[in-house]
Amino acid sequence: xxxxxxxxxxxxxxxxxxxxxxxxxxxxxxNAIETEKYEPSLTLAFKIARLFGKPIEEIFDPNHSGSAxxx
Amino acid sequence: xxxTSTAHRFLYPGLPAAALWILSYLGARLALKTLxxxxxxxxxxxxxxxxxxxxxxxxxxxxxxxxxxxQRRIHLEALAIAFPLAILLLWTLGLLQVAIDLPAEDWSxxxxxxxxxxxxxxxLAIARRRYE
Numbered sequence: 001x002x003x004x005x006x007x008x009x010x011x012x013x014x015x016x017x018x019x020x021x022x023x024x025x026x027x028x029x030x031n032a033i034e035t036e037k038y039e040p041s042l043t044l045a046f047k048i049a050r051l052f053g054k055p056i057e058e059i060f061d062p063n064h065s066g067s068a069x070x071x
Numbered sequence: 072x073x074x075t076s077t078a079h080r081f082l083y084p085g086l087p088a089a090a091l092w093i094l095s096y097l098g099a100r101l102a103l104k105t106l107x108x109x110x111x112x113x114x115x116x117x118x119x120x121x122x123x124x125x126x127x128x129x130x131x132x133x134x135x136x137x138x139x140x141x142q143r144r145i146h147l148e149a150l151a152i153a154f155p156l157a158i159l160l161l162w163t164l165g166l167l168q169v170a171i172d173l174p175a176e177d178w179s180x181x182x183x184x185x186x187x188x189x190x191x192x193x194x195l196a197i198a199r200r201r202y203e
Contacts (some may be wrong), residue, residue, distance in 0.1 A: 025139035032141055032202040041140050 002061045006034040008052050023047055088130050092123040145198040152194030157187050 009019050009030075016034070020027040023044065032038035040048065049056045099119050102108075108116065135146055164183065167173050 026142055028199075028202060029139050029141040037202050038141050038144075044140060 001039050002036065003033065004059050004061075005030070005048065008054075008059065009034070012052075019051075022051055085127070085130055085134065088123065088127040092120060092127045095123045096120040141202060145195065145202065148198035148201070149191055149194035152197055153187070153190035156190040156193075160186055160190075 005019075009016070014022075016027045016030045020030045023030070025044070029038070029040075033040055045056050045060060049059055052059065099116050102116050103113060135143060138146070160183065164173065164178055168178075
């Protein structure tokens with residue numbers, strides 16, 4: 001699933017570590033979501049959406065599936 | 072929460088508990104080998120490592136519950152790799168035991184257990200790499 005997390009983080013001038021701290025996850029988790037190696041749970045996706053003040057579908061695009069979570 | 076702090080969180084309580092577990096196991100083995108004891112006392116000594124093992128398990132589970140969702144998935148994938156590898160090792164040793172005269176002193180369960188945490192750390196490295 002494609003996402004705009006990296007772009008939105010850059011717009012806020014946040015490092016991955018800053019975003020990770022705000023989301024209470026590890027920096028590796030933020031990186032894995034940004035590089036589309038991992039698709040976050042609904043709970044984390046909502047948390048991200050709330051943090052950026054945007055609807056989930058503006059951040060995550062379910063119509064473009066990437067390589068995340070595939071063997 | 073970065074990878075280093077995650078590792079520290081995991082290792083800080085885990086290592087002393089693991090050390091206590093291993094020491095109690097080695098102590099119990101030494102006592103059973105060297106001391107004359109009644110059978111009921113031998114059984115009691117053999118069961119002593121159960122307590123530190125339970126403490127170790129509790130700490131590990133508590134720590135894993137405190138990790139974020141990706142870190143928990145990484146540990147799950149590590150187990151998914153380690154568990155079949157452990158079964159493969161035991162089956163292979165079982166078959167080899169039938170095929171040839173495998174020296175029990177080298178390949179008994181008392182020595183083979185070392186491979187189990189090793190498989191887990193191999194699984195952990197593979198799973199971590201996948202999400203880097």
